[in-house]
């Protein structure tokens with residue numbers, strides 16, 4: 001029986017993970033849950049999964065929750081509470097699925113304790129990839145991707161030698177604006193951008209998919225997970241999202257991992273690896289799918305994707321600046337304060353304005369994240 005701590009249990013990955021735990025009660029149990037502020041859903045999760053402890057970032061909501069659950073469950077609070085839970089609770093797998101940079105510190109606590117990290121929070125590797133991968137090596141912690149593209153690549157690489165890998169090919173749905181012209185992007189609404197064709201996800205990642213920043217972040221994530229340079233990580237638009245990604249080998253052979261799009265599959269694999277568990281709910285019927293199509297991503301229209309490749313070239317804290325600026329830009333877009341096409345503009349502004357530090361330590365990364373947010377927030381307050 002594996003005990004799981006879920007960081008972000010009321011988000012879309014958290015809820016899907018609990019669906020898996022419900023299906024495989026004899027394999028997995030819940031040690032702890034952490035959330036931002038949705039205590040109504042957390043109360044239901046506590047009743048059903050009986051965690052030893054939970055953490056709520058919003059202190060007022062944590063207080064409310066304590067009054068409701070009483071002695072049934074230990075309630076930690078604030079960002080420190082989430083970190084403390086990750087650093088002290090008894091668990092085997094840390095499912096890291098918080099949104100954004102906030103996931104970094106609690107994930108590092110899990111790494112230090114040599115836990116299996118099931119990583120859905122790609123921002124952890126974008127902002128601090130060099131540091132996080134070297135910590136995993138130092139402590140011997142195992143990091144398994146939950147992101148569907150990276151899970152696909154991980155699966156394609158099993159049984160293969162690294163010297164035989166030519167390229168990674170990440171597939172991208174292209175998001176809701178695949179067939180719009182660059183000029184048309186100026187006028188798109190928040191509702192348009194939130195209307196993803198294939199995946200039902202949280203608002204931050206859905207906007208990232210619409211700008212294709214999500215794919216940019218994933219290229220950086222792939223670089224750190226699989227230790228390949230950006231020149232050997234390609235992106236191809238594949239609107240059906242049936243091929244989750246591919247690996248090309250030096251002899252010209254290509255392996256792909258394929259299924260109906262459902263995040264439960266990569267989650268289950270990250271929890272059960274190296275085993276596979278029998279799960280009959282994800283059915284892939286090729287004659288129903290009919291056609292698979294592919295096209296080149298439009299780098300001129302999707303400027304965010306190009307920015308992500310640029311920060312990989314720049315190195316140092318540039319990816320951390322990109323990540324923080326993107327989080328702020330998406331936040332202001334969702335608040336209706338900026339138009340959709342301003343998102344890459346704000347990120348470029350941050351990258352031009354804020355100094356890049358080479359080989360940053362953890363402190364430098366936290367400082368860089370803070371400065372970038374402050375720099376952009378100033379433009380709006």
Ligand code: MG
Nearest residue numbers: 147148149218
């Ligand atoms: Mg993905």
